[in-house]
Amino acid sequence: MTQPDLSVRIGKLYLENPVLVASGTFGYGSEYGHFVDISLLGGIVTKTLTPEPWPGNPPPRAAETAAGMLNSIGLQNVGVEAFIREKMPYLRTLDTAIIVNVGGGPLEEFVYVTERLADCEGIDALEINMSCPNVSGGLDFSTDPRRAAQLIGTLRRVTSLPIIAKLTPNITDITEIATHVEEAGADAISAINTIRGMAIDISTRRPKLGAIMGGLSGPAIKPVAIAAVYQVAKRVRIPVIGIGGISSAEDALEFMIAGATAVQIGTANFVEPRTGATVVDGLAAWCTASDVPAIREVIGRMELPS
Numbered sequence: 001m002t003q004p005d006l007s008v009r010i011g012k013l014y015l016e017n018p019v020l021v022a023s024g025t026f027g028y029g030s031e032y033g034h035f036v037d038i039s040l041l042g043g044i045v046t047k048t049l050t051p052e053p054w055p056g057n058p059p060p061r062a063a064e065t066a067a068g069m070l071n072s073i074g075l076q077n078v079g080v081e082a083f084i085r086e087k088m089p090y091l092r093t094l095d096t097a098i099i100v101n102v103g104g105g106p107l108e109e110f111v112y113v114t115e116r117l118a119d120c121e122g123i124d125a126l127e128i129n130m131s132c133p134n135v136s137g138g139l140d141f142s143t144d145p146r147r148a149a150q151l152i153g154t155l156r157r158v159t160s161l162p163i164i165a166k167l168t169p170n171i172t173d174i175t176e177i178a179t180h181v182e183e184a185g186a187d188a189i190s191a192i193n194t195i196r197g198m199a200i201d202i203s204t205r206r207p208k209l210g211a212i213m214g215g216l217s218g219p220a221i222k223p224v225a226i227a228a229v230y231q232v233a234k235r236v237r238i239p240v241i242g243i244g245g246i247s248s249a250e251d252a253l254e255f256m257i258a259g260a261t262a263v264q265i266g267t268a269n270f271v272e273p274r275t276g277a278t279v280v281d282g283l284a285a286w287c288t289a290s291d292v293p294a295i296r297e298v299i300g301r302m303e304l305p306s
């Protein structure tokens with residue numbers, strides 16, 4: 001059999017393969033360039049950008065948990081101007097899709113960052129972080145369907161780049177937000193961001209995170225993420241990008257069978273920065289062994305129990 005076709009499309013965004021690295025877990029690419037051949041990835045999603053540089057939350061900002069981690073990094077970033085000036089020249093040299101994650105507090109901050117990036121050469125898509133659980137102000141965009149639609153609708157008028165809305169799982173019905181952002185003009189949906197969590201050191205009785213609560217990620221959240229992807233993919237026509245606890249080709253396939261067109265790898269990058277490339281190789285090997293000529297054939301092809 002010839003090499004399997006791993007390419008997928010996220011709206012008008014073409015990806016050589018469906019494996020991306022998740023925002024906040026791969027810096028701005030350059031931090032990993034020495035360890036990893038980034039061109040092997042389908043794309044890279046950069047750390048959430050805000051208008052101004054931001055120091056993030058007070059330390060400690062990470063704690064290990066059973067099968068995962070808690071973080072309260074917050075939106076620590078260099079700010080959009082420094083990003084364009086200092087980070088984009090390197091990102092432009094990479095032979096992979098560049099997806100820039102946009103955040104903020106009030107709506108105007110999202111608009112400002114999006115406007116600054118709209119004409120910036122070398123950006124293939126924007127991912128809108130509607131869901132960071134660690135900052136105040138941004139939260140209602142991810143939990144109130146009308147505010148979510150207002151945000152995406154406003155950004156839709158500011159840029160012609162593909163818009164990927166990244167949703168929070170910290171809500172009763174994720175599909176309600178998904179249908180509203182689709183209607184407002186989103187080209188794709190990413191699911192999920194971290195799940196709100198907390199841990200306490202019993203010897204000091206202090207919370208393990210300076211911000212008290214944070215976001216849970218890693219293998220512990222994989223089943224929650226797969227359920228979210230399955231539910232959202234059933235409700236919307238736009239592509240869904242699955243995120244949550246992926247560290248192997250088998251994990252990625254589970255998400256794709258549940259309905260994801262592509263996947264992102266987050267926490268696993270901290271354990272092994274080459275995880276993305278290994279997952280790409282594993283997907284190709286699985287396609288060959290399973291007589292599947294193109295990976296897109298598995299998207300949403302779950303068999304229901306009889």
Ligand SMILES: Cc1cc2nc3c(=O)[nH]c(=O)nc-3n(C[C@H](O)[C@H](O)[C@H](O)COP(=O)(O)O)c2cc1C
Pocket residue numbers: 022023024025047048071073074075101129132166192193194216217218219221243244245246264265266267268
């Ligand atoms: C340390 C850390 C920082 C993160 N920073 C961001 C961020 O800036 N913006 C964002 O949209 N998601 C951020 N995330 C969430 C990840 O992109 C991803 O949605 C989440 O971790 C679930 O995937 P995983 O289980 O593979 O890590 C961060 C996650 C971690 C662990």
